[in-house]
Amino acid sequence: MPLLEFTSKGIYCAQADVYLDPWRGVDRAVISHGHSDHARWGSKHYITQEINVPVIQHRLGNISVTGKKYGEPFTVNGVQFSFYPAGHVPGSAQIRVEYKGEVWVFTGDYKTQSDGISNPFEPVKCNTFITECTFGLPVFQWEEPIKIHNRINHWWAQNQNEKTTSLLMGYSLGKIQRLLKHLDPSIGRIFTHGATEQMTQVLRQFIDFPETELITRETPKKEIEGNLVLAPPAVLGSPWVKKLGRLSTGYASGWMAFRGARRRRAVDRAFVLSDHADWNGLLSAIKATGCENVITTHGYTDLFAKYLQENGWNARTQKTQYETETLETATTE
Amino acid sequence: MRRFAALIEQLDSTNKTNQKVASLTQYFQEAPKEDALWAVALLSHRRPSRPVTTTLMRSWAAELADLPEWLFEESYHIVGDLAETIALLVKQETKGVPPSLSQCILEIINLKSKEVAEKKQYILKRWQSLTNFERFVFNKILTGGFRIGISQKLMTRALSKAVDIDENILAHRLMGQWSPQTTTFDEILLNPNPEDQISQPYPFFLAYALEDDFQEKQNVANWHIEHKWDGMRAQLIVRGGKHFLWSRGEELITDKFPELDMLVDILPDGTVVDGELLPFKNGVIGDFNALQKRIGRKTVSQKLQNDIPIMLMLYDILEWEGKDIRELPLSKRQHLLAGLYHQVKGASVPLRISEVFQFSSWEKVAMERQKATKKRSEGLMLKHKNSPYEVGRKKGNWWKWKSDPKTIDAVLTYAMRGHGRRTNLYTDYTFALWQEDQLVTFAKAYSGLTDAEIKKVDQFVKQNTLERFGPVRQVKAELVFEIAFEGIAPSPRHKSGVAVRFPRILRWRHDKKITDANRLEDLKQLLP
Numbered sequence: 001m002p003l004l005e006f007t008s009k010g011i012y013c014a015q016a017d018v019y020l021d022p023w024r025g026v027d028r029a030v031i032s033h034g035h036s037d038h039a040r041w042g043s044k045h046y047i048t049q050e051i052n053v054p055v056i057q058h059r060l061g062n063i064s065v066t067g068k069k070y071g072e073p074f075t076v077n078g079v080q081f082s083f084y085p086a087g088h089v090p091g092s093a094q095i096r097v098e099y100k101g102e103v104w105v106f107t108g109d110y111k112t113q114s115d116g117i118s119n120p121f122e123p124v125k126c127n128t129f130i131t132e133c134t135f136g137l138p139v140f141q142w143e144e145p146i147k148i149h150n151r152i153n154h155w156w157a158q159n160q161n162e163k164t165t166s167l168l169m170g171y172s173l174g175k176i177q178r179l180l181k182h183l184d185p186s187i188g189r190i191f192t193h194g195a196t197e198q199m200t201q202v203l204r205q206f207i208d209f210p211e212t213e214l215i216t217r218e219t220p221k222k223e224i225e226g227n228l229v230l231a232p233p234a235v236l237g238s239p240w241v242k243k244l245g246r247l248s249t250g251y252a253s254g255w256m257a258f259r260g261a262r263r264r265r266a267v268d269r270a271f272v273l274s275d276h277a278d279w280n281g282l283l284s285a286i287k288a289t290g291c292e293n294v295i296t297t298h299g300y301t302d303l304f305a306k307y308l309q310e311n312g313w314n315a316r317t318q319k320t321q322y323e324t325e326t327l328e329t330a331t332t333e
Numbered sequence: 334m335r336r337f338a339a340l341i342e343q344l345d346s347t348n349k350t351n352q353k354v355a356s357l358t359q360y361f362q363e364a365p366k367e368d369a370l371w372a373v374a375l376l377s378h379r380r381p382s383r384p385v386t387t388t389l390m391r392s393w394a395a396e397l398a399d400l401p402e403w404l405f406e407e408s409y410h411i412v413g414d415l416a417e418t419i420a421l422l423v424k425q426e427t428k429g430v431p432p433s434l435s436q437c438i439l440e441i442i443n444l445k446s447k448e449v450a451e452k453k454q455y456i457l458k459r460w461q462s463l464t465n466f467e468r469f470v471f472n473k474i475l476t477g478g479f480r481i482g483i484s485q486k487l488m489t490r491a492l493s494k495a496v497d498i499d500e501n502i503l504a505h506r507l508m509g510q511w512s513p514q515t516t517t518f519d520e521i522l523l524n525p526n527p528e529d530q531i532s533q534p535y536p537f538f539l540a541y542a543l544e545d546d547f548q549e550k551q552n553v554a555n556w557h558i559e560h561k562w563d564g565m566r567a568q569l570i571v572r573g574g575k576h577f578l579w580s581r582g583e584e585l586i587t588d589k590f591p592e593l594d595m596l597v598d599i600l601p602d603g604t605v606v607d608g609e610l611l612p613f614k615n616g617v618i619g620d621f622n623a624l625q626k627r628i629g630r631k632t633v634s635q636k637l638q639n640d641i642p643i644m645l646m647l648y649d650i651l652e653w654e655g656k657d658i659r660e661l662p663l664s665k666r667q668h669l670l671a672g673l674y675h676q677v678k679g680a681s682v683p684l685r686i687s688e689v690f691q692f693s694s695w696e697k698v699a700m701e702r703q704k705a706t707k708k709r710s711e712g713l714m715l716k717h718k719n720s721p722y723e724v725g726r727k728k729g730n731w732w733k734w735k736s737d738p739k740t741i742d743a744v745l746t747y748a749m750r751g752h753g754r755r756t757n758l759y760t761d762y763t764f765a766l767w768q769e770d771q772l773v774t775f776a777k778a779y780s781g782l783t784d785a786e787i788k789k790v791d792q793f794v795k796q797n798t799l800e801r802f803g804p805v806r807q808v809k810a811e812l813v814f815e816i817a818f819e820g821i822a823p824s825p826r827h828k829s830g831v832a833v834r835f836p837r838i839l840r841w842r843h844d845k846k847i848t849d850a851n852r853l854e855d856l857k858q859l860l861p
Binding site for chain 2: 137138139140141257258259260261262263264266268269270300303306307310
């Protein structure tokens with residue numbers, strides 16, 4: 001029996017009777033990170049990296065959860081589990097599973113670029129590597145993040161000069177805080193939408209962020225005008241944006257690498273910034289594990305597995321219920 | 334090149350028309366004139382001919398990116414645009430100032446006659462010396478198809494602001510076949526020499542589809558009614574002892590219709606007329622498909638002329654005795670045209686005149702519209718009796734009131750990813766009808782669904798794929814759509830045996846099962 005199996009409830013370790021990122025309620029769930037397709041409601045007990053504890057508590061409410069440090073092993077029925085940084089969002093982890101000398105690693109989601117807020121990705125030696133491949137196509141090759149952040153600040157400063165509000169949109173967990181961390185507060189004030197403010201507050205205990213101001217019913221339009229607003233993409237087209245004054249809209253996502261996606265999203269500025277590994281990131285991560293077997297879970301799984309096979313890996317695809325962050329779901333976290 | 338790429342990037346990154354016009358205006362003011370003229374040419378679909386095949390470009394790009402060709406092809410299918418795929422896959426290796434737009438295009442033009450090895454060397458060098466977006470723009474110039482959501486109208490408006498010349502005058506000057514290789518910005522736009530202009534057509538006046546409450550608001554007495562002929566719009570010019578025939582796409586098609594050569598001796602010099610080319614055999618107006626056949630041929634044989642004779646159905650006159658008379662009211666122009674037609678008509682003259690009707694009520698107009706199929710037209714044209722001949726598509730004075738489309742319920746069988754805005758979504762569909770217990774393909778359609786519906790169909794396609802053929806997926810027969818189309822004709826080239834014109838999706842029939850879809854025989858019943 002393989003150490004980890006793909007079952008109708010999730011990735012299962014029978015020896016330990018533990019599930020990794022299950023998509024149904026189970027007794028014991030080991031969680032890679034806080035995004036809603038990986039940390040789901042309904043399990044009796046959760047074990048996750050300690051920074052992720054308040055994150056999933058915020059999302060899932062009153063749950064039974066244990067936090068572990070990166071690299072701190074815990075053993076269940078002879079199987080050793082440990083978390084290693086995945087670099088995806090704060091508190092995100094690869095889950096290392098070892099039993100009788102055999103090692104499997106499940107990545108959850110990860111990126112190899114450093115984002116300034118998450119512990120940087122650490123390759124872990126293993127026999128079998130279960131990897132996401134959301135952006136597993138060679139057309140995805142990220143630029144250095146600093147260039148993107150400079151562009152964002154430049155865009156903001158330009159808008160500020162023209163008395164236009166900059167509405168900067170991205171995922172509420174991870175992307176928004178990454179954007180916030182690199183904003184230049186000397187340009188102006190930073191306002192937030194409720195959904196982004198809450199998650200940012202949760203993470204302030206671990207990370208030093210520039211000051212933000214929550215937009216409430218009472219916030220006068222005049223105060224906001226010309227400044228920057230952080231919000232989830234769902235606000236676009238809602239009445240909420242009307243009180244922001246004259247707008248320039250910006251959206252940060254890896255999908256913005258596609259011109260068609262940029263045009264379809266209908267924002268003024270698209271920033272190609274992703275919390276997932278790009279093509280070269282995926283390949284370098286796989287090489288660094290020294291693994292023989294690769295299982296691709298979500299993303300361009302078939303194509304990526306085929307390429308790996310041609311290059312000497314024993315690679316296969318496994319269907320999961322991790323909603324790949326696709327071009328279309330990217331707006332509706 | 335750098336400035337032009339920056340312009341395209343600016344145009345791409347805003348949704349606001351005013352901002353687009355402002356960016357274009359600034360470019361036209363600041364760019365060197367030879368670059369500005371090339372920009373005008375590219376944005377009005379005048380491009381250098383393609384020096385290499387896209388097959389070669391694909392294989393070179395795959396080689397440069399060190400990828401197996403299958404992975405390059407898959408990437409291309411997902412990105413949906415070859416120029417962009419290459420731009421994304423190839424990396425910039427050398428920095429430096431790229432050549433100007435006009436210089437770069439000249440290089441591309443000169444490339445055409447070179448050996449393949451030299452072509453490859455040049456293109457690889459350019460790819461590796463440009464930034465991502467410049468590489469995309471370079472590829473777009475190379476492959477043609479410069480569709481970037483900038484209409485010729487918008488471009489003309491910006492140009493008008495930049496050079497301070499009326500938009501309509503500029504639109505006229507930009508008509509016809511010209512190339513920045515043989516003319517300059519000053520010659521064509523600022524100070525054109527009338528003697529160079531004898532072949533130059535006027536911009537066509539185009540109509541919008543009739544609005545719903547039109548009849549309630551308008552007095553029928555003000556409107557001249559004609560049938561809307563189902564052929565090829567054309568403008569015939571007789572000037573300086575020569576004649577020129579232009580298509581609506583601004584192509585010179587004089588050579589394709591030698592039977593019109595005789596008109597140069599019949600029509601007075603300084604005459605320009607607007608009309609419809611129609612197949613016309615033994616006094617009967619033929620099918621549009623017949624005309625297609627003639628346009629498709631490189632040389633027009635006597636046999637083709639005998640098989641598919643044509644005539645020009647006249648409906649407007651734009652120049653008379655060498656004078657531009659587009660400002661005259663329609664009724665005056667029609668009067669002039671009728672007079673002219675009367676003088677020159679004859680059994681052997683390939684001209685007819687489109688009958689002008691006036692009715693006393695909108696009900697009578699509607700009754701005339703019912704005769705469209707019988708008269709071999711697509712419906713009616715409504716033209717205000719005092720209307721001038723305007724430039725481009727304008728609302729108000731001319732309207733088209735087409736016959737209701739024919740419709741049929743069909744099953745979605747294949748889907749392909751779209752391009753441009755629809756990249757990465759399955760938006761191009763193939764539909765089939767029943768023949769016994771088989772589904773037989775009869776049409777492809779790309780439009781008619783809302784964005785929300787497209788998303789749902791896209792999801793269905795991804796979850797119900799039976800087989801993949803490159804970018805195409807065969808899907809489970811489950812969804813039924815009502816397909817509308819304009820015309821129908823027998824066609825041995827189609828598996829179904831019929832060809833339909835302008836098929837599009839009218840609505841998604843959630844209420845129907847695939848067994849409720851129509852049969853191929855039902856479609857054939859609609860054949861005229």
